[in-house]
Amino acid sequence: MRLLLIYITLGFLVIGGCQNEKKPAEPSTAALKDDFTKSYLTSSKEVEKGYYRFKSKTGGYTMLLPVQAVISKDFGNERDEDFYEAIIYGAEIDQADVDTQIIYENKPLTAHIEENLDLLSSSSGYDGPYSESESKEIILYKGEETDKTDDYLTYIYVGYIKAKKTNQAVHFIYGATCKKEETACQNKEENHKDSAMKIMNSFTFSE
Structure with missing residues (x-):
């Protein structure tokens, strides 16, 4: 009888111990819930509020990626060894549908700035001027405009980001679309x- 009580007691201890074990936390952001997107992140921790650190599968560049972003696995996703990569991500941010395209190249043709800006304009539909700024490592050519239809507004931000010391560069297109009736989004x-x-x-x- 005493032996039976010992077994019962041990059983309750084991069950109680299992119940007290903490379950792994569920991913809390869209980027972490999507395994394909997560495979691009250097860490599951935000490097600053609202952003993870993204690393290209070419190994050629890193950037900030919004925590709400989900990278398309099939549509618009291409890579050619370490010389070319294209990705598209979608997100819902501040009540807007956000679509962003990034095209990376590591080729001598990236040095032809005007040709690349013309290409960026034609691919994005942007029809305005570019302003130039620079840091120690990059030169950034950027533009912005608002595209209007009967029902929607799209805020468009484009950029050509060129490395100073190498042939690396990125074409960047960011579009945030709101319904005209949603003033909170606007x-x-x-x-x-x-x-x-x-x-x-x-x-x-x-x-």
Whole structure:
């Protein structure tokens, strides 16, 4: 009888111990819930509020990626060894549908700035001028405009990010679309501009 009580007691201890074990936390952001997107992240921790660190599968560059972003696995996703990569991500940010395309190249033709800006304009539909800024590592050519239809507004931010020391460069297109009737979405225009500019300025290229 005493032996039976010992077994019963041990059983309750084992069950109680299992119940007290903490379950692994469920992914809390869209980027972490998607395994394909997660495979591009250097860490599951945000490097700054609202952003993870993305690393290209070419190894050629890193950038900030919004925590809401989900990278398309099939549509628009291409890679040619270490010389070319194209990705598209979608997200819902500040009540807008955000679509972003990044095309990376590591070829001598990236040095032809005007030709690449013309290509960026034609591929994005952007029809405005570019302003230029630079940091120690990159030169950034950027533009912005608002595209209007009967029912929607799309805030468009484009950039050509060129490494100073190498042939590496990125074509960047960010579009945030709101319904015209959703004024709360439209009131977030400045947030989208800040996010697009933050991402463009976050690019770092390997040497």
